[in-house]
Amino acid sequence: MQAALRCRARTVIDGLPxxxxxxxxxxxxxxxxxxxxxxxxxxxxxxxxxxxxxxxEWSSHSWTNPQGLAQHTVxxxxxxxxxxxxxxxxxxxxxxxxxPDYTDMSVLQTVIREWADQVREAIWQTAGL
Numbered sequence: 001m002q003a004a005l006r007c008r009a010r011t012v013i014d015g016l017p018x019x020x021x022x023x024x025x026x027x028x029x030x031x032x033x034x035x036x037x038x039x040x041x042x043x044x045x046x047x048x049x050x051x052x053x054x055x056x057e058w059s060s061h062s063w064t065n066p067q068g069l070a071q072h073t074v075x076x077x078x079x080x081x082x083x084x085x086x087x088x089x090x091x092x093x094x095x096x097x098x099x100p101d102y103t104d105m106s107v108l109q110t111v112i113r114e115w116a117d118q119v120r121e122a123i124w125q126t127a128g129l
Contacts, residue, residue: 001028004119011127020122026072031122032115039076041097042115045108047076048093060084 004021005028011018021027026043035044050073058070063084066074080096082089091102099107 001025004028004123007123007127016127018126020119020126028119032118033111035096036079039079040115041111044076044080044093044096045111047073048080048097051077051082051093052090 002025005023005025008018008021008023021031029043029046030040032040032042035041039047050069054069054073062070063074063078077089077093081092083092086092094100094102097107097111
């Protein structure tokens with residue numbers, strides 16, 4: 001994501017138009033294969049990582065009135081079927097990403113690879129390569 005944003009910045013500095021995505025990391029995460037109509041699989045993967053990293057910091061209101069990074073995380077994980085206090089949230093997240101066995105890490109590698117390929121293609125098309 002950061003490499004894509006650096007490519008964009010360099011292109012803009014050079015005075016060339018860049019329309020593949022804006023200058024914010026979430027705009028790059030929006031690209032790639034879709035989890036549903038609103039969210040990309042990378043957005044879901046990012047939100048799941050953020051949730052599992054910070055869930056112990058969340059109050060009970062974080063699910064209904066999220067603040068900070070939770071504002072970007074909660075809508076995505078709710079769309080994936082995660083629920084407050086559920087012991088099945090890891091399984092729900094894995095299933096939403098297409099990993100119903102919960103152990104096939106190649107599914108996550110494929111999600112990341114397909115997203116990276118689409119980001120790279122968008123950069124090349126914008127740069128006229």
